Amino acid sequence: MEYNRIIAITGLGGLFELLSSKSDGAIVKSLEDQQTRFVSSRVHNFSHLESIEVYTNRENINLVDLFKAIQDSGEALPQEKDASAVKAFFVKVYPDLDFDRIYNSDMKKMVKWYALLTAAGVELKLSNEGEEEAHEAAVEAVAEEATAEPAAEPAPKKAAKKKAAEASSEAPAADAPAADAPAPAPKKKAAKPAASGDEPAPAKKAAPKKK
Missing domain, CATH: 1.10.10.1650 (Arc Repressor Mutant, subunit A)
Known part of the structure; x- marks a missing residue:
């Protein structure tokens, strides 16, 4: 039985375990005779022992x-x-x-x-004592980590970085043509086709030979 569920009720002797709450009262069980009953909040006041x-x-x-x-x-x-x-x-x-x-x-x-x-057999303990103990343990753990020596960081790989920089500076740009490559030959212009409305000139007939 938890201590935070134990209440005192005005007008009623002894102590009670709070089983459930309602809008107009509560269902409680007496620690003396173990009887369960409903107690109206309009007639009685409830006080939690832990408060x-x-x-x-x-x-x-x-x-x-x-x-x-x-x-x-x-x-x-x-x-x-x-x-x-x-x-x-x-x-x-x-x-x-x-x-x-x-x-x-x-x-x-x-x-x-x-x-x-x-x-x-009620344990004499407030409901938030467990939370406070866990909080104190967490604070102590953080303090221990803060006082501990930090782990040595690995040295940066200078050689790898230098090679990568040299490779990037020597590589030609993707869009620039190579310096030694021959210039492409100019393309010949295709003959312009005759307009669709023009007809070819008629061929001249050869003159007849004299006998």
């Missing part, structure tokens, strides 16, 4: 950071109804909390929520 922050004497922290502190401390959870025991518990677990702005009812609620999350 909840907790007051401290410095900057606010995400609720999941407080849950991780409880997990890492190894302290046994106090009785929810014992207000003094609950406050003493958080003083040990996270002494930097701003206890002037955090009510006892809030601390009791956080103790109950932590117990429900651990019982349900």
Whole structure:
């Protein structure tokens, strides 16, 4: 079960897994009794746990950071109804909390929520933590490539370039005739044919011989 799907609903105790959303509400499943039901958004408000922050004497922290502190401390959870025991518990677990702005009812609620999350096997992890880790790894890889010595570039092949330049300068242009080639003989003009309207002159008859 993913932490980013866990929500709190005003007017309803405990925590719920968000199964699906609708225009007028959502279908949720209780982490306490595992019952599924529809909850109207017109009557109740929904709050994702990963969007909840907790007051401290410095900057606010995400609720999941407080849950991780409880997990890492190894302290046994106090009785929810014992207000003094609950406050003493958080003083040990996270002494930097701003206890002037955090009510006892809030601390009791956080103790109950932590117990429900651990019982349900929910991993205490924000949905964008995996993306941040991948981004940091990518940044480190880029930094390593930048500091690495660049590979030596191969020397340019000067001899090949020189031969290619000489060959291009010695070769005659494609359209220019060779210098030693003989000039082509001029073509004889063909006799102009007679016009179609002209008739050939009649041949003269030879004079008869005298006897």
